[in-house]
Amino acid sequence: MTRHVVTLNAGSSSVKFSFYEADGTLHALAVGQVEMRGDNRHIVVRDATGAVMHEVGWPADPEKGFHQDALQRVLAWRKATFPDAHVVAAGHRVGHGGVRYEAPVLVTDAVLAELEKLVPLAPLHQPHNIAGILAAREAWPHVQQVACFDTAFHRAHPFVNDVFALPRRYYEQGVRRYGFHGLSYEYITGRLRELEPLYAQGRVVVAHLGNGASMCAIRDGLSVASSMGFTPLDGLPMGTRCGQVDPGVLLFMMAQEQMGADAIRDLLYKDSGLKGLSGISHDMRELEASHLPEAAEAIEYFVFRIRRELGGLAAVLKGLDAMVFCGGIGEHAWRVRERVLEGMEWIGIELDRTANRENASIISTQRSRVRVMIIPTDEEAMIVRHTLRVLDREAGAAA
Numbered sequence: 001m002t003r004h005v006v007t008l009n010a011g012s013s014s015v016k017f018s019f020y021e022a023d024g025t026l027h028a029l030a031v032g033q034v035e036m037r038g039d040n041r042h043i044v045v046r047d048a049t050g051a052v053m054h055e056v057g058w059p060a061d062p063e064k065g066f067h068q069d070a071l072q073r074v075l076a077w078r079k080a081t082f083p084d085a086h087v088v089a090a091g092h093r094v095g096h097g098g099v100r101y102e103a104p105v106l107v108t109d110a111v112l113a114e115l116e117k118l119v120p121l122a123p124l125h126q127p128h129n130i131a132g133i134l135a136a137r138e139a140w141p142h143v144q145q146v147a148c149f150d151t152a153f154h155r156a157h158p159f160v161n162d163v164f165a166l167p168r169r170y171y172e173q174g175v176r177r178y179g180f181h182g183l184s185y186e187y188i189t190g191r192l193r194e195l196e197p198l199y200a201q202g203r204v205v206v207a208h209l210g211n212g213a214s215m216c217a218i219r220d221g222l223s224v225a226s227s228m229g230f231t232p233l234d235g236l237p238m239g240t241r242c243g244q245v246d247p248g249v250l251l252f253m254m255a256q257e258q259m260g261a262d263a264i265r266d267l268l269y270k271d272s273g274l275k276g277l278s279g280i281s282h283d284m285r286e287l288e289a290s291h292l293p294e295a296a297e298a299i300e301y302f303v304f305r306i307r308r309e310l311g312g313l314a315a316v317l318k319g320l321d322a323m324v325f326c327g328g329i330g331e332h333a334w335r336v337r338e339r340v341l342e343g344m345e346w347i348g349i350e351l352d353r354t355a356n357r358e359n360a361s362i363i364s365t366q367r368s369r370v371r372v373m374i375i376p377t378d379e380e381a382m383i384v385r386h387t388l389r390v391l392d393r394e395a396g397a398a399a
C-alpha cells in the first residue's frame with residue numbers, strides 16, 4: 001500500500017518540511033519552507049521538479065511565535081492539498097540527542113521527556129523540534145513520530161574530539177563535544193559516495209554554511225571531528241550565534257557586567273555572529289548587498305574562521321582529498337567560497353574561478369589535487385529515509 005510520510009525540520013530561522021510518497025520507491029511530492037522576510041512570514045512549497053505549488057506571505061502576528069505559526073500553516077496546507085493521503089509517519093529533525101541517542105528513534109512519552117531535558121543545550125532548535133512533534137501528534141494521533149538527531153552522525157567521534165579539558169566528571173555527565181548538522185553531513189556523505197566513490201573513501205571536509213554553520217572532517221564516510229561542540233554555539237560564527245569565544249569573555253560578562261545566564265544566552269545565540277558584528281543583518285544576502293564597512297568586516301571574519309577550521313580539520317585528517325560546500329551560503333555565495341579558497345594551493349586546492357561563480361558542482365580545476373564540490377544538501381531526504389527504516393524495524397520487531 002502507498003504510504004505517505006511528512007517531515008518537519010524546525011531550524012533556527014526557518015521551518016522546512018516535505019511530503020513523501022513511498023510505494024516501493026520513495027519520491028517527494030512536495031518540499032517547502034516557511035521563513036521570515038522582513039516583517040512578514042512567507043511559505044513556499046515546490047513539487048519534485050522545483051515548480052512552485054503554493055506561495056504566500058502574511059504579516060507576522062506578534063501573538064503567535066514564528067515556529068508555532070509556521071507549523072500551523074504547514075499542517076493546514078498539507079491537509080488541504082493531500083486530503084486523502086495515507087500518512088503513516090512524521091519524521092522530525094531534532095537538534096540534540098545527548099549521549100543517549102546515537103540513532104533515530106520512535107518518539108514515546110519517555111523519549112519526549114529526555115528531549116525536554118536537552119532544551120538548554122540547543123535553545124534555538126530543541127523547543128521548536130519538540131513543538132513540531134506535539135503538533136504532529138495532535139494532527140495525527142495514530143501516526144508514528146520518529147526523531148532524527150543532528151548529533152547522531154558524530155557519536156562515533158574519537159575521544160579526543162569529544163572531550164573538553166575539564167575535570168573528568170563533566171565528560172561523564174555528558175558535557176562533550178557532540179557536533180550538529182549530522183543529517184546534512186550524512187546526506188552529503190551518501191551523495192559523495194554516488195557521485196565520486198573514490199573521494200568518498202578519502203579525507204573529506206564538509207562546510208555546512210547556512211544560518212547555522214559548522215564544518216566536519218569525514219574519513220571513509222565517518223565523522224572524525226566537527227567544529228560545533230556541546231551546543232550549536234561553538235566553532236564558526238553564524239547568522240546570530242557567536243561561534244568560538246574565549247570562555248574568559250563569559251566570566252567578564254558575569255563579573256564586570258553583572259549579566260545572568262539568560263542574558264548571556266540571548267546575547268550569544270541571538271545577537272552575535274554576522275548580526276552582532278555587522279550591526280546590520282544575520283542574512284548573508286543583505287550583508288553582500290551592503291556597502292557599509294561593518295558588513296564587509298563581518299563577512300571577513302566568517303571567511304577567516306572557515307579558513308582556520310579548514311586547516312585544522314585537514315591536519316586532523318592528515319591531509320585532504322575533497323572539500324564540499326553546502327547550506328544556503330555554501331551553495332550560493334560564490335564570493336564567500338572564493339575568499340575561503342584563495343591562496344589554498346598549499347593544501348592542494350586550485351579554484352576554478354569561473355565554475356565557482358557559476359555555482360557549478362565541481363569548482364576546483366582539473367589539475368587541483370583536492371576536488372572541491374558544491375552539493376546541495378537535503379536534510380528532508382535523510383529524515384524520510386530514517387523514518388521509514390525505523391518504521392520497518394518496529395514492524396519487524398512486532399511481527
Ligand SMILES: Nc1ncnc2c1ncn2[C@@H]1O[C@H](COP(=O)(O)OP(=O)(O)O)[C@@H](O)[C@H]1O
Nearest residue numbers: 011014210211212283284285327328329332333
Ligand atoms: N544567493 C545567495 N547568496 C548569498 N547568500 C545566500 C544566498 N541564498 C541564501 N543565502 C544565505 O544562506 C543563509 C541561509 O541558509 P539556509 O541553509 O537556508 O539556512 P537554515 O540554517 O535556516 O536552514 C542566509 O544567510 C542567506 O542569506
Ligand SMILES: CC(=O)OP(=O)(O)O
Nearest residue numbers: 011012180181212232
Ligand atoms: C544545528 C544548527 O545550527 O542548525 P540550523 O543551521 O538549522 O540553525
Ligand SMILES: [Mg+2]
Nearest residue numbers: 011210211212
Ligand atoms: Mg539549517
